[in-house]
Amino acid sequence: MEQKQCYFCTNNTQTVDYKNAEMLKRFLDTHSRIVPRRHNGACSLHQRKLARAIKRARIMAIVPFITS
DSSP, X not given: OXXXXXXXXXXXXXXXXXXXXXXXXXXXXXXXXXXXXXHHOOOHHHHHHHHHHHHHHHXXXXXXXXXX
């Protein structure tokens, strides 16, 4: 099985911006749940930053809590 590369490490991204909704939606499934590390291939550091950014974006109503 091929090892997935971290999206943020390969693009040399230092911060995960909660205002970038299009980028955050890549890491949400069809029900707007955060995709786990083993599926999206993010490293542990960026997965924690990603989860924090998604939660902030949900509070600011940039990304929905659920989709129906």
